[in-house]
Amino acid sequence: xxxxxxxxxxxxxxxxxxxxxxxxxxxxxxxxxxxxxxxxxxxxxxxxxxxxxxxxxxxxxxxxxxxxxxxxxxxxxxxxxxxxxxxxxxxxxxxxxxxxxxxxxxxxxxxxxxxxxxxxxxxxxxxxxxxxxxxxxxxxxxxxxxxxxxxxxxxxxxxxxxxxxxxxxxxxxxxxxxxxxxxxxxxxxxxxxxxxxxxxxxxxxxxxxxxxxxxxxxxxxxxxxxxxxxxxxxxxxxxxxxxxxxxxxxxxxxxxxxxxxxxxxxxxxxxxxxxxxxxxxxxxxxxxxxxxxxxxxxxxxxxxxxxxxxxxxxxxxxxxxxxxxxxxxxxxxxxxxxxxxxxxxxxxxxxxxxxxxxxxxxxxxxxxxxxxxxxxxxxxxxxxxxxxxxxxxxxxxxxxxxxxxxxxxxxxxxxxxxxxxxxxxxxxxxxxxxxxxxxxxxxxxxxxxxxxxxxxxxxxxxxxxxxxxxxxxxxxxxxxxxxxxxxxxxxxxxxxxxxxxxxxxxxxxxxxxxxxxxxxxxxxxxxxx
Amino acid sequence: xxxxxxxxxxxxxxxxxxxxxxxxxxxxxxxxxxxxxxxxxxxxxxxxxxxxxxxxxxxxxxxxxxxxxxxxxxxxxxxxxxxxxxxxxxxxxxxxxxxxxxxxxxxxxxxxxxxxxxxxxxxxxxxxxxxxxxxxxxxxxxxxxxxxxxxxxxxxxxxxxxxxxxxxxxxxxxxxxxxxxxxxxxxxxxxxxxxxxxxxxxxxxxxxxxxxxxxxxxxxxxxxxxxxxxxxxxxxxxxxxxxxxxxxxxxxxxxxxxxxxxxxxxxxxxxxxxxxxxxxxxxxxxxxxxxxxxxxxxxxxxxxxxxxxxxxxxxxxxxxxxxxxxxxxxxxxxxxxxxxxxxxxxxxxxxxxxxxxxxxxxxxxxxxxxxxxxxxxxxxxxxxxxxxxxxxxxxxxxxxxxxxxxxxxxxxxx
Numbered sequence: 001x002x003x004x005x006x007x008x009x010x011x012x013x014x015x016x017x018x019x020x021x022x023x024x025x026x027x028x029x030x031x032x033x034x035x036x037x038x039x040x041x042x043x044x045x046x047x048x049x050x051x052x053x054x055x056x057x058x059x060x061x062x063x064x065x066x067x068x069x070x071x072x073x074x075x076x077x078x079x080x081x082x083x084x085x086x087x088x089x090x091x092x093x094x095x096x097x098x099x100x101x102x103x104x105x106x107x108x109x110x111x112x113x114x115x116x117x118x119x120x121x122x123x124x125x126x127x128x129x130x131x132x133x134x135x136x137x138x139x140x141x142x143x144x145x146x147x148x149x150x151x152x153x154x155x156x157x158x159x160x161x162x163x164x165x166x167x168x169x170x171x172x173x174x175x176x177x178x179x180x181x182x183x184x185x186x187x188x189x190x191x192x193x194x195x196x197x198x199x200x201x202x203x204x205x206x207x208x209x210x211x212x213x214x215x216x217x218x219x220x221x222x223x224x225x226x227x228x229x230x231x232x233x234x235x236x237x238x239x240x241x242x243x244x245x246x247x248x249x250x251x252x253x254x255x256x257x258x259x260x261x262x263x264x265x266x267x268x269x270x271x272x273x274x275x276x277x278x279x280x281x282x283x284x285x286x287x288x289x290x291x292x293x294x295x296x297x298x299x300x301x302x303x304x305x306x307x308x309x310x311x312x313x314x315x316x317x318x319x320x321x322x323x324x325x326x327x328x329x330x331x332x333x334x335x336x337x338x339x340x341x342x343x344x345x346x347x348x349x350x351x352x353x354x355x356x357x358x359x360x361x362x363x364x365x366x367x368x369x370x371x372x373x374x375x376x377x378x379x380x381x382x383x384x385x386x387x388x389x390x391x392x393x394x395x396x397x398x399x400x401x402x403x404x405x406x407x408x409x410x411x412x413x414x415x416x417x418x419x420x421x422x423x424x425x426x427x428x429x430x431x432x433x434x435x436x437x438x439x440x441x442x443x444x445x446x447x448x449x450x451x452x453x454x455x456x457x458x459x460x461x462x463x464x465x466x467x468x469x470x471x472x473x474x475x476x477x478x479x480x481x482x483x484x485x486x487x488x489x490x491x492x493x494x495x496x497x498x499x500x501x502x503x504x505x506x507x508x509x510x511x512x513x514x515x516x517x518x519x520x521x522x523x524x525x526x527x528x529x
Numbered sequence: 530x531x532x533x534x535x536x537x538x539x540x541x542x543x544x545x546x547x548x549x550x551x552x553x554x555x556x557x558x559x560x561x562x563x564x565x566x567x568x569x570x571x572x573x574x575x576x577x578x579x580x581x582x583x584x585x586x587x588x589x590x591x592x593x594x595x596x597x598x599x600x601x602x603x604x605x606x607x608x609x610x611x612x613x614x615x616x617x618x619x620x621x622x623x624x625x626x627x628x629x630x631x632x633x634x635x636x637x638x639x640x641x642x643x644x645x646x647x648x649x650x651x652x653x654x655x656x657x658x659x660x661x662x663x664x665x666x667x668x669x670x671x672x673x674x675x676x677x678x679x680x681x682x683x684x685x686x687x688x689x690x691x692x693x694x695x696x697x698x699x700x701x702x703x704x705x706x707x708x709x710x711x712x713x714x715x716x717x718x719x720x721x722x723x724x725x726x727x728x729x730x731x732x733x734x735x736x737x738x739x740x741x742x743x744x745x746x747x748x749x750x751x752x753x754x755x756x757x758x759x760x761x762x763x764x765x766x767x768x769x770x771x772x773x774x775x776x777x778x779x780x781x782x783x784x785x786x787x788x789x790x791x792x793x794x795x796x797x798x799x800x801x802x803x804x805x806x807x808x809x810x811x812x813x814x815x816x817x818x819x820x821x822x823x824x825x826x827x828x829x830x831x832x833x834x835x836x837x838x839x840x841x842x843x844x845x846x847x848x849x850x851x852x853x854x855x856x857x858x859x860x861x862x863x864x865x866x867x868x869x870x871x872x873x874x875x876x877x878x879x880x881x882x883x884x885x886x887x888x889x890x891x892x893x894x895x896x897x898x899x900x901x902x903x904x905x906x907x908x909x910x911x912x913x914x915x916x917x918x919x920x921x922x923x924x925x926x927x928x929x930x931x932x933x934x935x936x937x938x939x940x941x942x943x
Binding site: 061106 | 644757758763799800888
């Protein structure tokens with residue numbers, strides 16, 4: 001194809017974005033969109049693509065947040081034509097899109113830009129086919145070398161894809177005419193510190209860190225992002241956000257589901273790899289970090305990584321005292337009997353995989369010295385709830401004792417991440433009567449109440465950020481390795497400690513009794529989210 | 530207490546008796562209303578009272594109160610507020626002011642207890658009762674929350690020819706407001722009234738932010754125009770634009786070019802184009818030549834015509850031509866009407882609206898890149914929600930308004 005766009009691309013080699021900013025966006029007050037680009041999805045026939053990625057792209061199109069000429073290239077082993085691929089994803093978008101029914105006009109416009117390449121991840125020739133197609137799209141759709149490679153495959157395929165993209169010359173950071181290339185990698189990013197480092201090394205041999213977007217969909221949630229706004233856009237919280245006023249912090253990620261269809265992956269990972277290394281470490285870092293010098297990707301990630309580095313790795317003795325692992329047995333959730341983990345399909349009947357982890361950590365810096373951070377996550381717990389709770393220290397003098405008030409409750413600030421996103425502040429209040437009686441009351445802020453809009457799916461936000469080139473909500477190499485340093489120290493501790501007798505908690509309970517005992521030793525209790 | 534189901538999941542609780550006009554009586558009755566609502570409505574769930582702002586809504590006549598109340602009820606889903614709905618009935622009888630109360634509740638996304646905002650209806654009856662409206666309204670404003678004055682119809686007669694506010698209650702209420710929201714698509718003398726709005730904003734009440742639902746109707750057009758030039762290879766055409774043509778729908782009796790003027794105003798302010806050096810005008814149309822920052826002429830045409838599924842005054846299409854390095858680019862954005870095939874839940878027999886815009890990019894007549902996006906029907910409720918979500922001065926709108934008014938004045942020979 002030798003159309004006008006090809007000639008133009010050649011004559012614009014010298015133009016760069018910063019020199020010629022688009023003045024029409026200035027002050028527009030609406031979400032910025034990306035330059036025309038192509039998104040190549042490896043693993044295009046898989047569950048993630050169908051349930052999350054394509055529905056997210058459709059919703060972005062519906063909100064007019066995709067650029068002109070935007071194209072999708074599905075890459076997978078199954079033999080499909082462009083038309084079959086488009087039809088397949090149409091059916092799942094119709095099912096999984098958060099907004100229904102599908103707008104046929106918008107869908108057709110998006111579908112016109114969908115293509116499919118059949119290929120093996122390890123086959124160099126498949127990448128030549130891909131390169132040819134991408135070149136054609138650059139010329140016909142004006143995508144100018146702007147490419148996102150999204151790895152929606154099992155981690156075992158990462159190495160082949162990264163290597164072959166490099167071999168095919170598709171990994172260049174900048175292209176003639178100003179094009180860019182980015183790569184998105186799904187979790188799990190390694191299985192311990194050594195494998196994470198190994199993957200990072202292989203990745204960095206082909207892609208620069210600025211091109212790399214390690215996705216943790218938790219960071220795409222509005223309420224997780226609101227932690228930063230809450231802390232750094234208000235005056236009243238930051239002065240008390242430290243060891244002077246905070247007694248301890250509890251971070252809970254509770255799921256009432258079992259392993260569902262993920263048993264194959266989960267058996268090898270367990271909760272500590274599935275939840276703690278990524279989601280929980282990110283929440284801890286956002287809660288404990290210092291104010292960044294700017295609201296940009298590296299300034300924020302610099303502060304997060306300092307927090308992770310300030311948590312000393314645990315030795316075996318620490319692990320024995322401060323980490324509790326569990327596995328659920330049979331029980332009931334919402335009045336329904338559910339089987340134990342070992343009875344789940346595709347799970348080893350003698351499995352020792354953890355489905356629950358609780359731990360006490362310390363962020364050893366000036367702000368947080370001696371303040372415990374209690375983390376708890378598990379499957380088949382009574383409810384689905386994610387929250388960060390800050391419990392403040394008791395008042396220094398109990399003034400009301402002489403008036404018959406025995407004890408005062410401590411103030412708690414709870415940031416609810418899901419499902420009912422909001423912020424609750426618990427404080428003491430006088431009960432109306434002639435006597436002095438106090439009672440704790442909750443002051444509630446609910447997202448759904450204040451802003452009655454349905455928040456975008458985390459994938460929509462994160463894909464848009466990749467297209468725009470904003471890596472704030474993605475994990476940097478040093479963050480991943482710092483988180484794995486801690487988690488690997490726990491895994492190493494477990495190797496030398498006698499294993500607990502599994503199962504050790506009933507489905508539908510709040511986890512093993514040892515987790516309650518760990519808190520009781522500190523004269524504290526877990527919150528009931 | 531009566532309850533009635535509003536559209537979707539909004540439920541309205543209505544106070545049972547008229548209330549006295551003094552603020553304490555109103556607050557007392559509101560407390561009673563909330564106490565009753567907190568016992569549970571039809572679904573048996575206690576409610577949460579929520580207030581993000583004060584919204585003073587001025588109904589031009591009784592026939593508009595119902596529709597405006599529906600809009601306020603729908604706002605409960607986005608910005609639960611204290612709404613004070615004003616109606617000035619005038620008439621010949623004795624002056625009096627009546628007040629009644631309502632609460633609009635809706636179930637939050639994902640379930641939970643209903644979230645409610647409240648509405649205080651104040652009706653002024655009699656020839657001079659409207660003079661007492663500001664004194665009735667101001668004590669009812671919730672402190673420390675923004676005050677928005679929503680005046681859906683332009684206050685005809687509220688402004689004199691020299692732009693001074695003379696008529697109660699507009700001027701007094703405006704003085705208590707942080708934001709004025711109007712809709713220049715319904716201005717009876719479109720260009721003149723928009724000029725007065727600009728004067729009001731710049732001279733009489735500069736502290737009060739102004740917003741125009743007609744400007745908000747342009748959000749998608751502005752977004753899509755900006756997106757065209759996100760492509761690096763197309764960016765130089767923006768600085769090399771040679772002509773712009775904007776076509777809007779002409780009404781049966783009146784041609785209202787305000788939306789088109791605001792769009793040109795926005796483009797000119799962003800691109801630093803200077804005032805027209807030549808101008809020809811006709812009935813709701815005009816052709817002019819503006820000059821770019823580097824003194825290139827830019828032909829600007831505002832035209833009107835027919836457009837299926839488009840309301841009078843709405844933009845139908847935009848065409849931009851540009852040149853760079855010997856190449857010619859043509860960029861078009863046009864509303865698309867898919868008629869019955871694309872209809873969804875149209876209410877009350879309203880005609881289907883053109884809910885989509887198609888964009889097309891063509892360089893040197895080759896490789897046309899096209900796409901179609903959804904912009905929705907954009908009801909007044911949605912426009913108001915968007916306006917309330919962006920309170921405060923909007924420098925972009927203010928700059929666009931200034932230029933639009935300048936063009937309009939020249940157009941009318943002022």
